[in-house]
Amino acid sequence: MSERKQRADATRNREAVLAAADALFARSESPRSVSMDEIAAAAGVGKGTLFRRFGDRTGLIQALYEARVQPLREAVESGPAPLGPSTPPLERVPALLDAMLRFKMDNRHLSMALEEAGSGSPYAAGHYTRWHSDLEEMLRQIPATATTAGFTAHALLAATRADLVEHLLGEQQMTPEQVRQGLAGHIARVLGDHGND
Template identity: 40%
Template sequence: MPLLSGGAPKERADATRNRLKVLAAAEQLFDARGVATVSMDDVAAAAGVGKGTLYRRFGDKSGLAAALLDERESQLQAAMLTGPPPLGPGAPAGERLTAFVGAYLAFVDAHLDVVAMSQTASSGARLRTGSHRLWRQHIAILLAEAGTPDPDVRAGALLAALTAEQVRHWRHDEDRSLADLTEALVRMARAATGPP
């Protein structure tokens, strides 16, 4: 599977600078105040760019949240596709699956507000992203390699358990530790590679 970030046209130097300023400002504001309380106007002011530039580049706050996730997602993609085992190639499918579930859960937990914003921007938003398609395809391939029936359905079910909304509920409403939650979801991933 190729990385999703390859092949993009070269960006102008000033556009790159503006994009990096906007992303840095958004990240700082989101971390300090939470995604819900930060407006696009706040981000434009903090980045020192015009509102038109911000809206043309990112569309809305969910587009900005998605752009913030791109770099982190590409790091996880690279580890999954070319990194060392067990997350990367070279380990048995079941070990790779459990490594991915742990890594993806840690990613969602670390960036919960921004992931939630990108997943809930509109009905079914999380299902339309390229990264979701990559995660689902990766899980389905690993399940198929393990001889698991219905790998596509099981891949979707595993990802549904890892949505930001579900992780937030477990972590904040039920006060589960990340370690305990990781252990439970890794057990679920192991069970998913077994017979029906």
């Protein structure tokens, strides 16, 4: 088999696995209930292929998350307003948090799976530290939040956690717009409180 054919097969298998995992997470009551065996069978690949490609279940979840979140990361790193770097921090902070919240509402099953993956601290996970770093940098550019930027970034990110989103939309039966309005009000109060320091 040619190297080109092997690469094409590997790419096709990777996409099949990601699609199968995404569909199974969406249909499951809890992402933890989906096994690697089920994902491999749904994707039409061997379990060995799954482990070679992604390492373990957490690696698979992270790969799926990264594929989905990449457009948002690109918008934050180099995109236009309101998320891009040319936007003033006081406008960019609420825009970033709203975009993260909308992403988690649109990808509830995946976001829950990512937050539940692994046994270490969620605050040490790569996806969390990147968002925290971005947000902290923005908050440091606002004079009133410069000295509390690290803690304030953690506090604001807590309001976008997938388990909270799931609780608000599921148990509390809030609409997505109500959740977004609640977050916007919270951000305004946090930044407003800092502005009065």
